Amino acid sequence: MARPWLHLCICLQISGFCTNLLLSQTPKDILAQTNNETEILCELKKEHAGVYWYRWSQERQNFEFLVFSNLLGKTTYGANISQDKFSVHGTSSRSSYSLHISHLHASDNGTYYCSVSQSSQLLLGSGTRLGVVDVLPLPLRTTQAPRTKKPLRHVTKSKTAGKKGACNPLVWLPLTASILVLLLSLVPTAYRLHRLRRRLWLRIHRQ
DSSP states (O other): OHHHHHHHHHHHHSTTTTBOTTEEEEOSEEEEETTOOEEEEEEESSOOSEEEEEEEETTTTEEEEEEEEETTOOEEEOTTOOTTTEEEEEOTTSSEEEEEEOSOOGGGOEEEEEEEEETTEEEEOOOEEEEEESSOOOOOOOOOOOOOOOOOOOOOOOTTTTTTOTTOHHHHHHHHHHHHHHHHHHHHHHHHHHHHHHHHHHHHHHO
8 A cells, every 4th residue: 555655645745636537526615514414425437446535634734544435335444533423325336435424523624535546546536625613604695686666757737638628618719709809899999090090181181
């Protein structure tokens, strides 16, 4: 096992050097609450002898071997690793493995990697960052902007227009009668002016 560990150290020094398309690891990030449990999935593109699981702790600055599960389902745990906390489950086709972590605690924070051994190298998955908190943050509530009401147009109808239009007989008959009375009152005045004008004309010519 010396050579795989040597290549594993090289992978840690050069980020992504040994990540491979043969492994697909999900999810990318997990935020879980203390005393709960979570699961990380690792899918294999081709069959291997088994899957290793490691944890990188940024706080402790160490890369820790957790557990190895072979094709027969037999598991081998690392030093001081609790079997009650970590367990590995594989599908019948052995094309995917899941790491189950229970009784979560702040000490479980870190980035978890699934890995397979190939040609004396340990090929790493993309990694899953696990964060354990006492209280999960509340989800952001999306608030919709209040809808602006369009101002309503108030149309005021005139009283005259409301009575069958402007051609209502009740409107134009009194108006016509007033005009006729005015014209008739002007007739005598016009006649007197005509007679006075004629008298003045005759008087001027007699002189």
